[in-house]
Every structure is written in structure tokens, then in C-alpha cells.
Amino acid sequence: MTSMLTTPTRLRKSREASETRFKWFGRGAIAISLAFLVFMVGSIILQGKGALTTSEIAVTVDLSAENIDPNDIEATSFDSLMKKSLRETFPEVTSRGDKRKLYGLLSVDLGFELRDHILADPSILGGPQKLWFTASDDADLVISGSVDRDLPEDERRMSDLEISWLETLENNDSVNRHFNSKFFTNGDSREPELAGILSALMGSLLTLSVCFFVSFPIAILAAIYLEEFAPKNRLSQFIEVNINNLAAVPSIVFGLLGLAMLLNTFGLPRSTPLVGGLVLSLMTLPTIIIAARASLRAVPPSIREAALGMGASPVQATFHHVAPLALPGILTGTIVGMAQALGETAPLLMIGMVAFIADVPTSIVEPAAALPVQIFLWADASERAFVEKTSAAIIVLLVFLVLMNLLAIFLRKKFEKRF
Known part of the structure; x- marks a missing residue:
């Protein structure tokens, strides 16, 4: 009788010990990750200040x-x-x-x-x-x-x-x-003491603007059609598989596509926010489509059924009821995609946005640089003072990325509705 009672007790203690070890392994992994993050950000700040x-x-x-x-x-x-x-x-x-x-x-x-x-x-x-x-x-x-x-x-x-x-x-x-202040008000320069990030910031802003206005409407409409209206057949399955595959394609492949199609075939101006934005929009389309479809799929079916039961057409049910409820997830996916585009360098290098640009661009068809490309150029410079410029530009880029992610969290919390 005693043996029958002690065996479950031992098993319970062993299970509790395993759970405790697993918790400490998880805490250790988080601590190591935070230590690496603090070390990386701290070293960048120390070099860039x-x-x-x-x-x-x-x-x-x-x-x-x-x-x-x-x-x-x-x-x-x-x-x-x-x-x-x-x-x-x-x-x-x-x-x-x-x-x-x-x-x-x-x-x-x-x-x-x-x-x-x-x-x-x-x-x-x-x-x-x-x-x-x-x-x-x-x-x-x-x-x-x-x-x-x-x-x-x-x-x-x-x-x-x-x-x-x-x-x-x-x-x-x-x-x-x-x-x-010249670091934020000057364009690029061969002299480190005169070099600034204004031209690169404006180039990134114009590039992201083109990327957003091209990718956002196309991605949202594609997601709504595929999730709400497209027939479930082999063609739609083929499209879905390719969208998922495109989300995992290396970004430099999109740069090669932009080089071959936009520059060599259509003859668009090289090293401009127009071409950069179009290339980045190709890269962010799969990300936004996947996030938008997941948000639409998360809306309870009862919302659609109630709208259709009240006499709404499928289009009215989708755009008046389903899409507004999926908006927080759609906006979050869009901002995350834009943040990813902001930090991309390889596609922009392939379309020639690696040139030395001192003037601040004022339109999407003027030659421009982008902040990640500016960091790449300064990191390759020989003067020691550009090391500090590189780290400071990385700090600015990280600040923008953090702000964009905080905006995504804010919008999700503000428009989120519980069912």
C-alpha cells in the first residue's frame, strides 16, 4: 500500500522538477537575449553619441x-x-x-x-x-x-x-x-564634420511613401478577394502558396527584379525614390496580404452571417462589417511591413541608390539615398569620424523602427474589439 502511494508522489515531484527546470531555461534564454540586446544597443550608443x-x-x-x-x-x-x-x-x-x-x-x-x-x-x-x-x-x-x-x-x-x-x-x-544640429540638417558630405542625414531621411520618407501608396491598396484588396470572394479551387491554392513563398524570398531577389524590369525594361530613372518604393512595395506585398488575411479570418463568422441575414449583399457584409473589425490587424501588418521596408538595404543597392547624394531630394523622381544605404556608405568610409556618424545614423534608424512598432501596438489596442 505504501509503495502504491509513493510512486505517484515521486512521479509528481519529478514532473514538478521538470517544469521548474523548463521555466528556468526559458528565463535564462530571455536573460541571454536581453544581455545581447543591451550590449549591442549600448555599444552603438557609446560609439554614436x-x-x-x-x-x-x-x-x-x-x-x-x-x-x-x-x-x-x-x-x-x-x-x-x-x-x-x-x-x-x-x-x-x-x-x-x-x-x-x-x-x-x-x-x-x-x-x-x-x-x-x-x-x-x-x-x-x-x-x-x-x-x-x-x-x-x-x-x-x-x-x-x-x-x-x-x-x-x-x-x-x-x-x-x-x-x-x-x-x-x-x-x-x-x-x-x-x-x-548639422547632423540632422545637412546632406551627405565627403567631410565627416559636415555630413548629415537629412538627404537620406527625405529619401527614405519619399521611398516609403511610394511603397505605402502602391502596396497598401493592392495588398488589402487582394487579401479581401482571396479570403472572402475567391472560389476555393486549385488556382486560388496556387496563388496562396506563391504568396507565402514570396514572403520568404530574400530581399535582394526583389532588387534584381526591379533592376531587370523597372530600370532595364521600362527605363525608369535610376537611384530615385520612385523605383526604390516600387521595389520595396513588391517585397512588402506578401507580408501585408498574409497579415490582412489572418485578420479577416479572425473575425467571427457570426458577423458575416448576421449581416447577410439582415439582407446585406456579400460586398456590403465584407466592407461594412468584416473589414472594419479586421482593421487593427490590417494596420498592424501594414506598419510592420513598412518597418521592414525602412530597414532594407540590398534591394536599394541593386537599383543604384548607393550613389553619393549631397542634395536633399524634393520629389520621387530626383536622385536620392536612403538611411540604410547611407549607413552602408559611411561604414565603408576610411575616416575614423565616420564611425561615429555610422553609429549615430543606426541610432536614428532604430528610433524610427521602434516608433513604428509602437504605433502598430497603439493602433491595435485602440481599434481592437473583443467578441
Whole structure:
């Protein structure tokens, strides 16, 4: 009798121990995943935070009438005036090589920055003025501490002489750091200190707009027809199987399709949001169709039956009753598809959106870059300052992806109805 009672007890304890171990295995898997995520995001933030701030150097510039004609400002050689001001700041610099190093403390855009200062505030004309200018990428790395000043001279790009000039400027309160607004307002540039993501952001926005307005109506109508009206025969089954297969096709295949069909056959302009949006719409169509069909299938059959019983036609029952109830899932699938399209790089590379684009696009037929492609280009650049730019651009891309997913969750909760 005792043996008969202890055997079930042992089995129960063994089962409970197995369940406990399984729970801890699951918790361990989640902890490891979170650790990897924190490590990845943390390393990106640590590398990219330097690009969100920039260094400026103050230079006293003589803006008297001898150097600038107030009636003809554009005739002034701003580059020459800036170089003259730097030589006056450090009069001990006399050799040609040292002068080139001295000019290298500031961005190559120093002349344009001086002109912008004057055009923004003409009242500064008439005498010496202390103005702030963007530091070069090498100087910025030293000022921000990304490059150790105590390293041997042959292990860093800036010489001891250049660092001594920076220290002199720092002692005179002529160096500061502040938020790098140019990172969000400038287009791409060969110079890291001037490069920004505005052109890539606009290119991604225009590309996603084309993708949405092409894929959303086609995908929703296709899903409604296949789920509500299409006869269940071999043809519809063949279409369903191919839609599911297309959702698993590598994205670069859609890029090859766009290259062959849109560019080579139809002759659409290369490296434009129009072509990029069409290629991404081909890629997102299966995702949206599958999500929309699942949402339509989740609506209780009683809704359809009640509408048909009240005299509604099949079209009225679908569009007036079923589709509105499936809207939360449809919107969620659409936003997830758009988020996937936002992060795609391979299809855009295949259609030529890898070109250097400095100007901000204003239409879907102008050459443009996209944010993932911009990250790819900066990651391949040789200058060390582009490493920070790359990480900062990744942070921006991650923020947009998180916001899009949060929007999907919000819309699902807002329009969701319990049955």
C-alpha cells in the first residue's frame, strides 16, 4: 500500500522538477537575449553619441571695410580672409607646411561659414568680431577625447604642434562643444564634420511613401478577394502558396527584379525614390496580404452571417462589417511591413541608390539615398569620424523602427474589439 502511494508522489515531484527546470531555461534564454540586446544597443550608443555633438573654434576676424565691401559682400574671398585671421591668431606659424596644418584645424567649409555669419547678421560688419566655426574632424576627435593626446605622435593623425594650438585655443576659451544640429540638417558630405542625414531621411520618407501608396491598396484588396470572394479551387491554392513563398524570398531577389524590369525594361530613372518604393512595395506585398488575411479570418463568422441575414449583399457584409473589425490587424501588418521596408538595404543597392547624394531630394523622381544605404556608405568610409556618424545614423534608424512598432501596438489596442 505504501509503495502504491509513493510512486505517484515521486512521479509528481519529478514532473514538478521538470517544469521548474523548463521555466528556468526559458528565463535564462530571455536573460541571454536581453544581455545581447543591451550590449549591442549600448555599444552603438557609446560609439554614436560623439556624432550628436560637435566642436567649434572661435576665431577673431577683421570685418572692416578694408577686407569686406558692405555693398558687394559676395565679391569677398572668404577663404583667404579666414586663413589670414588664423595666421594673425598664431603669428609664430610661418612655414608653408605649418600653415596648411593650421588651416586644417577648421572645416574646409570655413569660408562658407563666414559668409553665412555675415548674411545672417550684417550688423557684425565694421570691425573685428569673434566668430565660431566648425572644427575639422581630426580636431573634433581630439577635443572630444576620442583620440588620446598622450599617444605617440606617429599613432595619431594630429601632430604635437597641432595639439598645442588646440590647447592654446582651449586656454583662451575659444573651443566649445554643443549639440550637432548639422547632423540632422545637412546632406551627405565627403567631410565627416559636415555630413548629415537629412538627404537620406527625405529619401527614405519619399521611398516609403511610394511603397505605402502602391502596396497598401493592392495588398488589402487582394487579401479581401482571396479570403472572402475567391472560389476555393486549385488556382486560388496556387496563388496562396506563391504568396507565402514570396514572403520568404530574400530581399535582394526583389532588387534584381526591379533592376531587370523597372530600370532595364521600362527605363525608369535610376537611384530615385520612385523605383526604390516600387521595389520595396513588391517585397512588402506578401507580408501585408498574409497579415490582412489572418485578420479577416479572425473575425467571427457570426458577423458575416448576421449581416447577410439582415439582407446585406456579400460586398456590403465584407466592407461594412468584416473589414472594419479586421482593421487593427490590417494596420498592424501594414506598419510592420513598412518597418521592414525602412530597414532594407540590398534591394536599394541593386537599383543604384548607393550613389553619393549631397542634395536633399524634393520629389520621387530626383536622385536620392536612403538611411540604410547611407549607413552602408559611411561604414565603408576610411575616416575614423565616420564611425561615429555610422553609429549615430543606426541610432536614428532604430528610433524610427521602434516608433513604428509602437504605433502598430497603439493602433491595435485602440481599434481592437473583443467578441
